[in-house]
Amino acid sequence: MEETAKKEELGELVEQQQWWRVAEKTRSKRLSYLRKAVWKKGALGGVYTPGLKICLELPRLFTEAWRKNEDVPIMLRKARALANVWENIPIFITDQAQLVGYLGSAPHTMVWHWQAASMINEEIYNETGIIPEPEKESLRLMAELNDYWGGKTSLDLFTKVVDPEDGVKFMSGAIGWGTPSSAVTYATRDFNFIFKGFEAINDQIGRELEKAEEITRGTPSPEIIPYYEKFHKWEAMQIVLEAAIAYAGRYARLARIIADNFESDPKRREELLRIAETCERVPARPPRNLQESLQLDLFVNILNRYEAGEFAWPSRPDYTHGSFYDRDVKAGVNKRLTENEALDLVGEFMIRAYDIGMFAPRWTREGLQGIVGTWVWTIGGVDEDGNDACNAMTVALMKAARLVRVANPTLSFRWHPRVKDEVFREVFECIRHGLGYPNIRNDTVLIENGMYWHGHPIKEMRTWVNQACMSPCPTTKYGCQPFRMASCTANTAKMVEYALSNGYDRVVNMQMGPKTGDSRKFKDFEELFAAWVKQMEWIMNILIRTVALGRVKDPEFYSRPMLSACYERAVETGTDAVDPSNGERGNTWITWFTWVENVDSLAAVKKLVFDEKKYTMDQLITALEANWDGDEEMRLDFVRNAPKWGNDDDYVDSIMVRCLKEIARHSWEIKGPEGKPFPPLPENVSGNIHYANIVGALPNGRRLGDALYDGGVSPGPGLDRKGPTAVLKSVGKIDHITQGRAFLLNQRLSPIQLAGDKGYNLWKSYMRTWADLGNDHVQFNMVDDSTLRAAQKDPEKYSEVIVRVAGYSAHFVDISRKTQDNIIQRTVQGLG
Amino acid sequence: MVRRSRREEWNQIRNSMTSDFSTAKGVEGRETVPDKACGKCKNFSENAYASDGRGSCRVLKMGSNFLADPPIFVLDGETGLMCMFNMDASRCEYYEMMEFIDTDGTECADPQFRRAQRQMEKALK
Numbered sequence A: 001m002e003e004t005a006k007k008e009e010l011g012e013l014v015e016q017q018q019w020w021r022v023a024e025k026t027r028s029k030r031l032s033y034l035r036k037a038v039w040k041k042g043a044l045g046g047v048y049t050p051g052l053k054i055c056l057e058l059p060r061l062f063t064e065a066w067r068k069n070e071d072v073p074i075m076l077r078k079a080r081a082l083a084n085v086w087e088n089i090p091i092f093i094t095d096q097a098q099l100v101g102y103l104g105s106a107p108h109t110m111v112w113h114w115q116a117a118s119m120i121n122e123e124i125y126n127e128t129g130i131i132p133e134p135e136k137e138s139l140r141l142m143a144e145l146n147d148y149w150g151g152k153t154s155l156d157l158f159t160k161v162v163d164p165e166d167g168v169k170f171m172s173g174a175i176g177w178g179t180p181s182s183a184v185t186y187a188t189r190d191f192n193f194i195f196k197g198f199e200a201i202n203d204q205i206g207r208e209l210e211k212a213e214e215i216t217r218g219t220p221s222p223e224i225i226p227y228y229e230k231f232h233k234w235e236a237m238q239i240v241l242e243a244a245i246a247y248a249g250r251y252a253r254l255a256r257i258i259a260d261n262f263e264s265d266p267k268r269r270e271e272l273l274r275i276a277e278t279c280e281r282v283p284a285r286p287p288r289n290l291q292e293s294l295q296l297d298l299f300v301n302i303l304n305r306y307e308a309g310e311f312a313w314p315s316r317p318d319y320t321h322g323s324f325y326d327r328d329v330k331a332g333v334n335k336r337l338t339e340n341e342a343l344d345l346v347g348e349f350m351i352r353a354y355d356i357g358m359f360a361p362r363w364t365r366e367g368l369q370g371i372v373g374t375w376v377w378t379i380g381g382v383d384e385d386g387n388d389a390c391n392a393m394t395v396a397l398m399k400a401a402r403l404v405r406v407a408n409p410t411l412s413f414r415w416h417p418r419v420k421d422e423v424f425r426e427v428f429e430c431i432r433h434g435l436g437y438p439n440i441r442n443d444t445v446l447i448e449n450g451m452y453w454h455g456h457p458i459k460e461m462r463t464w465v466n467q468a469c470m471s472p473c474p475t476t477k478y479g480c481q482p483f484r485m486a487s488c489t490a491n492t493a494k495m496v497e498y499a500l501s502n503g504y505d506r507v508v509n510m511q512m513g514p515k516t517g518d519s520r521k522f523k524d525f526e527e528l529f530a531a532w533v534k535q536m537e538w539i540m541n542i543l544i545r546t547v548a549l550g551r552v553k554d555p556e557f558y559s560r561p562m563l564s565a566c567y568e569r570a571v572e573t574g575t576d577a578v579d580p581s582n583g584e585r586g587n588t589w590i591t592w593f594t595w596v597e598n599v600d601s602l603a604a605v606k607k608l609v610f611d612e613k614k615y616t617m618d619q620l621i622t623a624l625e626a627n628w629d630g631d632e633e634m635r636l637d638f639v640r641n642a643p644k645w646g647n648d649d650d651y652v653d654s655i656m657v658r659c660l661k662e663i664a665r666h667s668w669e670i671k672g673p674e675g676k677p678f679p680p681l682p683e684n685v686s687g688n689i690h691y692a693n694i695v696g697a698l699p700n701g702r703r704l705g706d707a708l709y710d711g712g713v714s715p716g717p718g719l720d721r722k723g724p725t726a727v728l729k730s731v732g733k734i735d736h737i738t739q740g741r742a743f744l745l746n747q748r749l750s751p752i753q754l755a756g757d758k759g760y761n762l763w764k765s766y767m768r769t770w771a772d773l774g775n776d777h778v779q780f781n782m783v784d785d786s787t788l789r790a791a792q793k794d795p796e797k798y799s800e801v802i803v804r805v806a807g808y809s810a811h812f813v814d815i816s817r818k819t820q821d822n823i824i825q826r827t828v829q830g831l832g
Numbered sequence B: 001m002v003r004r005s006r007r008e009e010w011n012q013i014r015n016s017m018t019s020d021f022s023t024a025k026g027v028e029g030r031e032t033v034p035d036k037a038c039g040k041c042k043n044f045s046e047n048a049y050a051s052d053g054r055g056s057c058r059v060l061k062m063g064s065n066f067l068a069d070p071p072i073f074v075l076d077g078e079t080g081l082m083c084m085f086n087m088d089a090s091r092c093e094y095y096e097m098m099e100f101i102d103t104d105g106t107e108c109a110d111p112q113f114r115r116a117q118r119q120m121e122k123a124l125k
Helices: A004-014 A019-026 A029-037 A055-067 A074-088 A118-126 A137-149 A154-161 A164-170 A198-216 A227-261 A266-281 A288-305 A316-331 A339-355 A361-366 A392-404 A421-432 A443-454 A493-501 A524-556 A559-567 A568-573 A596-611 A617-625 A632-639 A649-670 A686-692 A724-732 A756-772 A783-795 A815-825 B008-024 B026-031 B120-125
Strands: A376-380 A410-415 A439-442 A489-492 A591-592 A680-682 A746-749 A775-781 A802-804 A809-811 B044-048 B052-062 B082-083
Touching: A004 B120, A029 A339, A029 A392, A055 A074, A055 A137, A074 A288, A074 A524, A074 A559, A074 A809, A118 A137, A118 A154, A137 B026, A154 A288, A154 A524, A154 A559, A154 B008, A164 A524, A164 B008, A198 A227, A198 A559, A227 A266, A227 A288, A227 A559, A227 A568, A266 A288, A288 A316, A288 A339, A288 A559, A316 A339, A316 A376, A316 A392, A339 A392, A361 A686, A376 A392, A376 A559, A376 A802, A392 A421, A410 A421, A410 A443, A410 A649, A421 A756, A439 A443, A439 A756, A489 A493, A489 A524, A493 A524, A493 A596, A493 A617, A524 A591, A524 A596, A524 A649, A559 A568, A591 A686, A596 A617, A596 A632, A596 A649, A617 A632, A649 A680, A680 A815, A686 A815, A724 A756, A783 A815, B008 B082, B026 B120
Parallel strands: A376 A410, A410 A439, A489 A591, A591 A680, A746 A775
Antiparallel strands: A439 A775, A802 A809, B044 B052, B052 B082
16 A cells, blocks of 8 residues: 555656656665765855855864975976875764775865965955864964965966966956866876786886886986986885875775774664775775775765865766676676665765865856766766667666756767667656766767867777866876866857957956957958957967966976876876876867857847948947947847847857857867867856856947856857757757867756657657757756746755756756846747 | 156056065955045945955056045046055045945846955944
8 A cells, every 4th residue: 555655646746747756755764874874075055054164174284284395396386285184184984884094184175275366365364154163273274275275286387387468368257268277177087007906006106116216226327317217206106005005995994993883773883894895905906896986986976075175076977987887786696786775875976976075266166056066977988999888887877867866967978860769768858857968979970079179099089078068088007187278268258259359358357368450440241250269379378378387387396196196097107197208199188168259249249230231340349348338229239139149040040150160270289298289179167157247248239237147159048949859950050060168958858748659759860950060969858847946946856957058058946147047038948 | 858658657556566465464454444545435346356355446547545634636547556455545535425225236247347355244234
């Protein structure tokens, strides 16, 4: 009877599409406990959850060892400081956990690296609510830390060497987003190398050291000189590898202590002993089963985040862990787990990732609302030989995602023409359950894209993962990318703003861009376009100069011994992983925020001023300078009667393509430290909200303060009026291989229309059109307006409703009201 | 004729933006917000990149120094004066006190009006 009642209740919830309630009722008790127990580490709007505190143990232990090693080279100094942290930071094992390892000294803490930037250290000091109790004592310690690190942090050192004009303009916050340092970064990983185990890597370093010693004691020549710098780097790598093994050993010991002395439940005791066995095995030696492989993955990610602010999580978990999943779950001598037990492990792995907390400066929080970083895990795709790589773990990840409903990690599905229907159906079910992910990537297009821009060989490019939200990056020895080169993220709406304002920025009160002429005197569209091209080139140049210098200086100013120990080419060459001279092929791009405003604005001026001559440039510039005050009718004319992107209208679509061709041309003229170009990657995260008050009034009709469009090549909210196929056709006019790195497209679909098999078939047909047009990306929101409005009224009842914001998902109740409204405004597309 | 290089001029601006990095302040130096502090003035615009309390003045330009005796006010130029939220502006002739409203400011990301610092809450109570 009880069973029947439960089934009926579940049936009702499914019919009402309350997927978050369905998940609560169907997931295991363990997953429910772990899911509910976790602290929200992503900022709510722009501020942190009450009760969340900054961890002061990490900077205290790190600085203590750092100060004792004043006279050693930076990588060795850093390694000793990290070892001190891992030996001494408090550790704990939460109830129900099967995976261990934590970033911070307590569940309610998040970390920051005081070595990174004085500006951010001071921001933490000034921040409301996150200072641990007792506040007075914490402020004293923080003041001491800030006084010590002032002038010595990675970014402080960088500001002394960067061109001063570039530095000032970059730090204005008007044109770009990012920190040219491993302080705020991400790094791809080659798990083929890491899964050898840290002891094997240590042995390899030992052999390199022996070779190097022979060389430096041999016949003198210029060739032996570089080796003198390598010894301390190898030593640093060995220190962190041994310290990492010992850190895992602490968990093993703790698990045994709890099992032997404090745990009365025999089942839980067994689990604790298994945790101990797992931590005694990894990361020291290769994993043998799913728990060990997931644990190794988690340790590597946590340890690297003790070292640096890795704000993305490039990963291909079905490829990395799939063989262990198969071995453990499939019938046979090695079977260890039922499917449900494996799902518990996979779900917990996602929750552990969600649990990771790092302090983010305010501009990051405003641009990445609701999450800590973009943990976009890549699944599906093809293997090195081009065969379908989907496996049972691919499906398990999607099932687990629907159960745990975390906003981070999200999944990114590499679609290719041979994907099995049952796997694609799982993708659809995740979207239909309102997760906002997986996003869908066109595998064929992106493999070719990586070969075109960066010369990756096809077999290497087939291993690609999303480096952060969108950019494909191989996971091979020379393909792995260790640094956020996209710290040259551009606020591109400034390009058209400066083209109209002769390069002057009225928001930050500074002559920012080049003086490209008084736009009131422009006689035709070509003059405006020429000014726009100059502003575009200027913004690209200044941002890339900054990040390129930051990259080259990073080994000297920041240093990454742990990452270096995980990079085969760094181990072989005795260099910092971030050093671009150790054979990296390069995987650079420039993230392109607030993009479509350029196209819509240029189209509006062309139509209403130069073609129809309805207004003069003088009238337009006067209105823009006044933020459209007193010119509402004119502003609405520019909103309604100028053609808008996303409607399969060649008038404006041809401007998009023309702009992208100019950008691509200039991308090839630029060379990063590894000699590679910087193609644009239009996407936004929630930069459209962060920049709302920084971008001035524009000819597309927006005012200063209005939210910008939601991202990538998505049409402006409500401005796509010709249906979903028209949007795809507009986007399809772009060459997704030669005109950029990738192009983000948000679409909102109706959950009612897409119910059941009929809905799946409609969606598949839409996806066929998407693929046929050569588009590289699409992602969906499938939550109706009434649910979102209800969530605004009663957030506590809708805490697990997820929306796709841009290159990431977030819990709807965790984003600011302005962002919520912006998502509700997105057009709901009807298919069929 | 005195020749000034581009780098020299921008060095000055950069130094005024970052000179406080190396200054030891202790708790008192950080907690003190003068009665007439830049952060309470209408003309202070918080930096959009750093939320550690630095910003620029919309009236005074680079070259101004209201801490000097007598104070120096430069009103022409291409770059606003760099200042900190808790700088003592008691000698500034262009000071205009903001009217504060009771909000935690989470919906307000406008650098012109945003005052994100914990110390400002205490200073305004």
